[in-house]
Amino acid sequence: AQSGPFASLVLDLNRDDYYGHAQRWFDVRNSAWLRWLDAQAALSLVVRGAGSVTSDVPGVACTASCRTEWNEGTPLVLTAKAAVGQRFVRWAGACAAETHECATTVTDSTSLTAFFAPARFQLAVAVAGRGRINGAGAPCxxxxxxxxxxxxxxxxxxxTPAPGWLLRGWSGACRDAKLTCRVPMTQAASVRARFVRR
Known part of the structure; x- marks a missing residue:
């Protein structure tokens, strides 16, 4: 039990008070002007490379990592735009697509990343022996x-080996002795095909 000179002034001293509304007088809790605030959720965005991301409604305009607050459940359409000389590569996280636009809904923990890269990379192709390499523009x-x-x-x-020649193997971005080789071109690359006489 509480004691002291202010004990009798403490609200609900014996914890026997309660709030009951008889609907016969005005109560602000029943006011038509009372607005309940929606739960808030954060959208975390990371921009990798040179580019920007904007939203279809005002709120997102990021060229680097950013964080914005939204009403939970808000639908958004995000658009990625590459800088000059760059290209948009893909989304990751809440958006997992390779198109410039991504539709998402802001939840309690929505995070995504937009990847940009230089629009073009150089591929150096070399041939040793008699033969050629196709697949990167004009044959080499x-x-x-x-x-x-x-x-x-x-x-x-x-x-493609010349008549009387065969492929001994690749080097560089290609490593085996198959006639075909797949190069992802996520960076500048070089390949070399070595042909030998049969």
Whole structure:
């Protein structure tokens, strides 16, 4: 039990008070002007590379990592835009697509990443012996050819030996002795095909 000079002034001293509304007088809790606030949720966005992400409604305009607050359950359409000389690669997290637009709903823990990369990478192709490599624009049958190709778009290269020659193997971004080789082009790359006489 509480004691002291202020004990009698403590609200609900003996914990026997309660609130009951008889509906016969005004109560702010029943007011039509009372607005209940929606639960809030955070949208965490990471931008990798040179580009920006915006939303279809005002709120998101990010060129780097950012965090915004929304009413939980808010639907958003996010749009990724690459800077000059760059290209949008893909989304990760709440959006898992390779299109520029992504539809998502903000929940308690919504996070996503937008990846951008240089629009093109160089692919250096080299040939040793007699043969050629196809699949990176014009066929290459020289000691060294350099091609500018779209980044993050895999290329399938094919080695074609000249008559009386065979492929001994690849080096660089390709490592085995199969006639075809897949290069992901997530960065600048070089490949070399070595042909030998039968």
């Amino acid at each position: 049958a020289l000691v060294r050819c350099v091609r500018s190709v779209t980044s993050h778009r895999a290329l399938t290269l094919r080695a």
